[in-house]
Amino acid sequence: YPDPAYNKLRQTIAERYALDMKRIICGVGSDEILKLACRAYLKPDDEALYVAHSFSMYPIAIKSVGGVAIEVADHNYTANIDAILASISDKTRIILVLDAAYAEFVDQKDYEAGIELVERSKNVLMTRTFSKLYGIAALRLGWGYTCEEISQILDKVRDPFNIPSSAQVAGVAALKDTEFEEMALAYNNKWRTWLTEQITTLGLTVVPSQTNFILIKFEDRDKSAAAANDYLLSHGYILRYYSSGGLEDCLRLTVGLEGENKEVVKLLKAFLGN
DSSP states (O other): OOOTTOHHHHHHHHHHHTOOGGGEEEESHHHHHHHHHHHHHOOTTOEEEEETTSOTHHHHHHHTTTOEEEEEOOBTTBOOHHHHHHTOOTTEEEOOEEEOTTGGGOOOTTOOOSHHHHHTOSSOEEEEESSSTTOOGGGOOEEEEOOHHHHHHHHHHSOTTOSOHHHHHHHHHHHHOHHHHHHHHHHHHHHHHHHHHHHHHTTOEEEOOSSSEEEEEOOOGGGOHHHHHHHHHHTTOOOEEOSSTTOTTEEEEEOOOHHHHHHHHHHHHHHHTO
């Protein structure tokens, strides 16, 4: 059996980010940590707020325990704090879980992943993942940071032995491989910028991104996102198409290998008739 308290993994996370090891909770991806929060703090008919155009797991986690998922409108794909405050009701139980899945990619100087807010609060949970920058999504590993009281509560409602030994070892190795991190970040910044410039030149709109993907808007009804998705699929390229939720005119493109990036741009150019 794996270490049920994943001590080495928590110790490595704590050392890397100068955190209190006792306040770290690990899960099967950050998905599980979100579900643990819902399991611990929601009962049927309780409400939890989440921002529109965000992670699809939020309403799934809320509804999995009988909670009511309240979608709050965003502003230009950015969380609207005033709208969140206005959506709070007597039934609201979860408001502020900071999902920092892409924190490692962000280079905006005014960005805080949530560690600072957790340190000065007693009701904030920050979640992180090894699926993005570290590229080990298949091993399903995430972690969260919160006050000790909440950490203990989440630990009580999680399944025992939830983190396999292989994932624990991989997580420790990933955190220590800073050379790979630097390489991956430099690569992502280079090709995200290139993709943004190339696709904008084609006449499409690209939503500004700090992550390892870009959101492309197709505003011509004759050259729709759905049609572009079908065209790309027919040539072996799978982008993320949103058939609902207000993003029906968008495709999400993850930064890929050099050849893949160039081929997608070539295919989009052919699709648009440029």
